[in-house]
Amino acid sequence: MAELQGRYDVIVIGAGPSGSVAATSLANHGYRVLILEQQHFPRFSIGESLLPQSMEFLEQAGMLQAVIESGFQHKNGAAFCRGHEYDYFDFRQKFSDGWGTTFQVQRSRFDKTLADVAEQRGVVIRYGQTVTAVDQCEGGITVEVKSEEGSVYHVTADFLLDGSGFGRVLPRLMNLEKASQLGTxxxxxxxxxxxxxxxxxxxxxxxxxxxxxxxxxxxxxxxxxxxxxxxxxxxxxxxxxxxxxxxxxxxxxxxxxxxxxxxxxxxxxxxxxxxxxGGYSCDVKSLYGERFALLGNAGEFLDPVFSSGVTIALKSATLAAATVHRQLQGLEPDWELEYAAPLKTGIDTFRVFVEGWYDGRLQDVIFAGSKNESVKGMISSILAGYAWDTRNPYVREPARLSTLAELCRL
CATH class of the missing domain: 3.30.9.100 (D-Amino Acid Oxidase; Chain A, domain 2)
Known part of the structure; x- marks a missing residue:
């Protein structure tokens, strides 16, 4: 039991993409990081079609080369059909700068690849561990953990990140959940x-x-x-x-x-x-609190239609790791301005497009007979995950989608 106790700079719940990227980013700064993962890898998960924006976040964490070497299916766009109508968006022909290609991945192998890189960078990963309680303590936050053998132990850190995905550990334990506005x-x-x-x-x-x-x-x-x-x-x-x-x-x-x-x-x-x-759309009252923050699906999940889940997860991990780094350096970051608000810019853009998909506006745009190539490039950028590029008019003002749909119906 004694070897399981201990003090870390950061504890991360979950070894999925958000947890592994956040943990690796922090380990790259020299912090002692522990990941507590309930399952054993490899394990099945959905969310298999990455978006090109994800490549930037993997590259920043120094994890991209391992993904490239894994032999996953190349991906350069998204095709749409309705009956026998067909059209596609080539992500290489987009408004935003950055990657125009990515991969389609078996998540069991992809997630293990990232977790293995995290361990290579010095992150400690304990598999088969369930977080059962959290408690603020003097100068830190303590996590109660139950091992798969049934023993219970405690670990303490200066900061806690929840990358537990649909497990939503901290939202459940800290009463942070709230109903999503999206349909069931x-x-x-x-x-x-x-x-x-x-x-x-x-x-x-x-x-x-x-x-x-x-x-x-x-x-x-x-x-x-x-x-x-x-x-x-x-x-x-x-x-x-x-x-x-x-x-x-x-x-x-x-x-x-x-x-x-x-x-x-x-x-x-x-x-x-x-x-x-079922019931996968979810939301929370807050994405952060005293000495903790929520990553990816643990905070908010919209809908699988545009494969935005992993991209949002990796964006949240990148932002959170940078903000935790500043906090551990004693710089007192503003979590609302430096984490929640920037993250929500992209989430809100994706949300408008998800809503537009189900109410028909976006489908009218996608299946329109003729398209302005410049506008198509802007839509392609969002479908490629560049939902934080505020130079894009449809990110800056997502409600423009309604006007575009009306024009496409003419």
């Missing part, structure tokens, strides 16, 4: 042997499909580099009764209604159990 939806998804031979499908792009009769239903198809793919459907919660529906049959039935998607997946082998995720 459920996702059904799995991995398949895709056997795609359809020339219309571009493996360098995620394919997002709209149900031809119900625009609130949409699908993702994310190809991997090994001939497999992640496929899922997102439904309004009222359309799925978990008690009365067989999940694999339900997913396959919706895919059969997907127009071009059904044809692309005509030879797919569904060889992995179908999973569900």
């Amino acid at each position: 939806r459920i996702a059904l998804f799995t991995h398949i042997e895709d056997n795609i031979r359809d020339s219309r499908f571009d493996r360098n792009k995620i394919l997002i499909t709209v149900h031809p009769e119900n625009p609130e239903i949409w699908y993702w198809l994310i190809p991997f580099s090994d001939g497999r793919a992640s496929v899922g459907v997102v439904l309004p919660r009222e359309l799925f009764d978990e008690a009365s529906q067989e999940q694999k049959a339900t997913l396959q039935r919706y895919i059969s209604e997907g127009g071009m998607l059904s044809e692309v997946l005509a030879n797919a082998v569904f060889d992995t159990p179908v999973r569900t995720l």
Whole structure:
């Protein structure tokens, strides 16, 4: 037990992307960092289609080369179809400066890659550990931990970061949760042997499909580099009764209604159990407090439609690590101005686009017959994750999306 006790500069809950990037960034400054992870890696997770903006954050933390060397599927854009309508956005043709390409990743391997880099940089990671309580103490914050063997111990740090994702450890323990304003939806998804031979499908792009009769239903198809793919459907919660529906049959039935998607997946082998995720949209009362801050999904998650989750997670990790560094240097940073407000700039941009997707405005823009190339580049930038580039008029004033949709309907 004694070796588990101790004092660190920073404790991070969760070894996912936000936790590993924040921990590595702080370790790069010489801090003693401990990650407490409930599961063992590799482990399954969704959020497999990265956005190019993520590459910048990985590069800043010195973790990008390990990702590049992992052999993940190249990605250069996003394609959209509705029935047999089809269009795409090439992220290399965007308004914002920066990376125009990224990867589509099996998260089990991607997350372990990042965690391994964190350990190589001196971060201590303890797997199979569950945080059960937190307590402010004199000069720090103490975390109560239960090991998988059942023992309970305590560790103390100057600062605590929560990168627990959908586990949302600190929001639950500190009563920070609040209801999301986004609608309640459920996702059904799995991995398949895709056997795609359809020339219309571009493996360098995620394919997002709209149900031809119900625009609130949409699908993702994310190809991997090994001939497999992640496929899922997102439904309004009222359309799925978990008690009365067989999940694999339900997913396959919706895919059969997907127009071009059904044809692309005509030879797919569904060889992995179908999973569900519901009630994923979430929010919190505050992203930070005395000696703690929330990262990524532990703070707020919008919707999987634009694959923004990992990008927001990495942005939060980058901002938080820099702010913690200033705090540990005794500089008394303003967490609202230096962390919460900048992070929310991008979150709020993504939120407008998510809302626009479900109310039809963004779908009208995407499937418009003709597009102004300059404006398309601005939209492409946001879809590529550059939701913090305030030079972009659609970041500076996201409500412009409504005007653009009206013009596209003419």
